[in-house]
Amino acid sequence: MVMAPHDDLAxxxxxxxxxxxxxxxxxxxxxxxxxxxxxxxxxxxxxxxFVRWAxxxxxxxxxxxNLRLFMVGPYPPDQVWRxxxxxxxxxxxxxxxxxxxxxxxxxxxxALAATLAGLALLPFELVGxxxxxxxxxVLVVGYSVARGRESLRPWLVLxxxxxxxxxxxxxQGFEGNSIMPAVSTSQWGGLLLTFVxxxxxxxxxxPLGVLLALGRRSQLVTVRWFSIAxxxxxxxxxxxxxxxxTQIMLPLFLPxxxxxxxVVRAMAGMTFFTAAYTAENVRGGLQxxxxxxxxxxxxxxxxxxxxxxxxxxxxxxxxxxPASVGQFISLFKDTTxxxxxxxxxxxxxxxxxLAQPESMGLQTEVYLFVxxxxxxxxxxxxxxxxxxxxxxxxxxx
Amino acid sequence: VKQSTAVPFWRDVRVLTxxxxxxxxxxxxxxxxxxxxxxxxxxRQRGLASGFDFVNLESGFxxxxxxxxxxxxxxxxxxxxVGLLNxxxxxxxxxxxxxxxxxxxxxxxxxxxxxxxxxxxVYVEIxxxxxxxxxxxxxxxxxxxxxxxxxxSLEFSGIAFASRRGLFLPRPMPSATFDxxxxxxxxxxxxxxxxxxxxxxRPATRRTYWPVGLxxxxxxxxxxxxxxxxxxxxxxxxxxVKERYNFAGxxxxxxxxxxxxxxxxxxTAGFIxxxxxxxxxxxxxxxxxxxxxxxxxxxxxxxxVIFPQAMRVIVPPxxxxxxxxxxxxxxxxxxxxxxxxSVGSTVANQTGQPVPVIVLIMxxxxxxxxxxxxxxxLYNRHVQVLEK
Numbered sequence: 001m002v003m004a005p006h007d008d009l010a011x012x013x014x015x016x017x018x019x020x021x022x023x024x025x026x027x028x029x030x031x032x033x034x035x036x037x038x039x040x041x042x043x044x045x046x047x048x049x050f051v052r053w054a055x056x057x058x059x060x061x062x063x064x065x066n067l068r069l070f071m072v073g074p075y076p077p078d079q080v081w082r083x084x085x086x087x088x089x090x091x092x093x094x095x096x097x098x099x100x101x102x103x104x105x106x107x108x109x110x111a112l113a114a115t116l117a118g119l120a121l122l123p124f125e126l127v128g129x130x131x132x133x134x135x136x137x138v139l140v141v142g143y144s145v146a147r148g149r150e151s152l153r154p155w156l157v158l159x160x161x162x163x164x165x166x167x168x169x170x171x172q173g174f175e176g177n178s179i180m181p182a183v184s185t186s187q188w189g190g191l192l193l194t195f196v197x198x199x200x201x202x203x204x205x206x207p208l209g210v211l212l213a214l215g216r217r218s219q220l221v222t223v224r225w226f227s228i229a230x231x232x233x234x235x236x237x238x239x240x241x242x243x244x245x246t247q248i249m250l251p252l253f254l255p256x257x258x259x260x261x262x263v264v265r266a267m268a269g270m271t272f273f274t275a276a277y278t279a280e281n282v283r284g285g286l287q288x289x290x291x292x293x294x295x296x297x298x299x300x301x302x303x304x305x306x307x308x309x310x311x312x313x314x315x316x317x318x319x320x321x322p323a324s325v326g327q328f329i330s331l332f333k334d335t336t337x338x339x340x341x342x343x344x345x346x347x348x349x350x351x352x353x354l355a356q357p358e359s360m361g362l363q364t365e366v367y368l369f370v371x372x373x374x375x376x377x378x379x380x381x382x383x384x385x386x387x388x389x390x391x392x393x394x395x396x397x
Numbered sequence: 398v399k400q401s402t403a404v405p406f407w408r409d410v411r412v413l414t415x416x417x418x419x420x421x422x423x424x425x426x427x428x429x430x431x432x433x434x435x436x437x438x439x440x441r442q443r444g445l446a447s448g449f450d451f452v453n454l455e456s457g458f459x460x461x462x463x464x465x466x467x468x469x470x471x472x473x474x475x476x477x478x479v480g481l482l483n484x485x486x487x488x489x490x491x492x493x494x495x496x497x498x499x500x501x502x503x504x505x506x507x508x509x510x511x512x513x514x515x516x517x518x519v520y521v522e523i524x525x526x527x528x529x530x531x532x533x534x535x536x537x538x539x540x541x542x543x544x545x546x547x548x549x550s551l552e553f554s555g556i557a558f559a560s561r562r563g564l565f566l567p568r569p570m571p572s573a574t575f576d577x578x579x580x581x582x583x584x585x586x587x588x589x590x591x592x593x594x595x596x597x598x599r600p601a602t603r604r605t606y607w608p609v610g611l612x613x614x615x616x617x618x619x620x621x622x623x624x625x626x627x628x629x630x631x632x633x634x635x636x637x638v639k640e641r642y643n644f645a646g647x648x649x650x651x652x653x654x655x656x657x658x659x660x661x662x663x664x665t666a667g668f669i670x671x672x673x674x675x676x677x678x679x680x681x682x683x684x685x686x687x688x689x690x691x692x693x694x695x696x697x698x699x700x701x702v703i704f705p706q707a708m709r710v711i712v713p714p715x716x717x718x719x720x721x722x723x724x725x726x727x728x729x730x731x732x733x734x735x736x737x738x739s740v741g742s743t744v745a746n747q748t749g750q751p752v753p754v755i756v757l758i759m760x761x762x763x764x765x766x767x768x769x770x771x772x773x774x775l776y777n778r779h780v781q782v783l784e785k
Contacts, residue, residue, distance in 0.1 A: 025510065025512075026511060026512060028509060028510075032510045035508075035510050035512075035513050036513070039512045039516055043512075043516070220418050220421065221418065222418045222422050223418070223421055226421070226425065233763065235766075236720075236766040237724070237759045237762045237763060237766075238724035238727040238762060240727045240728065240738060241738065241758055241759050241762065244738075244755060245755050245759075248745075248751045248755070249752060252435065252439040252440060252445075252752070253432045253435055253436050253439075254435060255435055256435070329526075333527070333528035333529070334528070336531060340728075340730055340731055347528070347530060347534070363538045364535075367534060367535040367538070367539055370531055371527045371528075371531045371532070371535065374526065374528055374531060375523065375526045378527070382526065
């Protein structure tokens, strides 16, 4: 049957356009109307005050003049080029990953390049702007080299691990070297320290967490009980008690001639803590692998160890990626706790900036800046995790 | 022909299992004794004592606030008890308030009102993506310590005050007719319970549809009748009075306590809101449509269809949020509120016995976590029983 086309009636004016949208979304009934008016009043008074303050009243110069402290803390100023170099290598990896994988990662590479370029437009000293622009160039070069080369995928994973190791070496330097003198970890600070703590803890805790998760599902009673006890005890106590314990008790537990400084102790504490949570994430992934997979592998003659390594773990870990990003975010936020054990992360740099006599009474500016930095990174990561979740099709089967 | 099924022992799974367990236990013992050996050597070298004798020694330090009386001449044990009670107080109040706020925000995020759901979303994203410690420090230094001094403190309709010395709320005091009222309300509650019990046992026909509503009506009637009979309220409010340097009377809340409580509530509510939203969205739309088709009105759909099904999804993650709140209260040390961790670290510094003190604190938190999850598991079972 063929329907003869005829002129559609125009929809009623009150249900389309701005008026229609307002009616549908804000004033659909009397209760909603009151809610809308109250919210609007709240937004205008509080939000208006805030915006007026942020533009006119706030003294953001406290952030601007102390920016280097916020970024790297007491890292020696003449060695800051090493931090820039680390950022450049991160940009290279990001650019290449964006080229190889495309999708969300490319979006992030673009966003990173745009942020760096935007920061370069601000009136910083010339060297810093040069580095920022240079990093953008590195990112673009990485992207164009790697673009569309699927075969680079496995190499990229190796490259990022190598970058991680090289960055730590670069930041630490070498004893007696004139170009790169050693910078002890006690001089790492600011956002740099926050990131180093987060990345080191997540990288080191991952294998531990996988082992604990496998241990919790092990047939061996002793291994299983050990894993359960570890995981539950660590998850039952606050992170700060674990940090406190590693700060004070780790030196006591080690032989007398081994000395480790407080940053490494904090890393150890965060690693022990994260391992328990990673273990639970991985356990979730392991449970989601259908039992038939392991049975089929056994039927093909694979031993239990090979079944776990080749069949179960690869599938489980793929499902664990979004949860791990979530773990990464909460770890990133939790690094602020090192303030309590006396390290100079971003938040404690903020506190020491506030201790300067010329920044008296500027708490709001400083803490809002710190919060904004955390917000930008956490929000970006949670957006990435959300996208990854849909890209990997986790939970949809 | 009978085949030999003998397996050499090095390929026998049972033997291998036993052997690997023995190896694992040996490994743990060796590693543990190495660590503990180092520990006892180090403690001897540095003159650190072990054991819990210190709890009976005199502490000699002040604690800002507490629920039980405490003087510096009291023991370390009592100091830790003061801290523990402070932790419990903040945790219990925080759990109650953050649940209320979290449910409101979670429902607001699902509101059909665009403005309301946007504001709830912004709140949740800001709270979840910034560290709790930053929020706590901001609330303490940027809000509570930035309040005006006592002389020009903020007034809230003349009964509550906010100043640099903290918040001062009116305190309910039992009036002369309090006991009479207690008896009256007891009778009302009993009557309401009977009504509810009888009505909810009858088959659900149209007439007996509101067991809860009718029971509440009975209770309300009892209270109204009580007002008529007694003629004066059961409670009077003790309003804080401004004196020269501080307020007297009412419920004083120190800036530290207020900051910890507000910070924990605002933070945890952001997470609870997401839990609540997830739970409500997990109820399949067909359920609501079916309820509508059966002629239930919106409040009753919420009460009878959405709520019981959402609770099943909500309770387990809600438990972990409660546990997180209790554990996060340990961050109070950053703004000087004397919770159990803060008092504990002072004790550890003074006695020079960090090992037993930290063990004691961790055991305390573990016990709190276990008790909370036990209670929530019981409630969870009660909620899950509804499943077919």
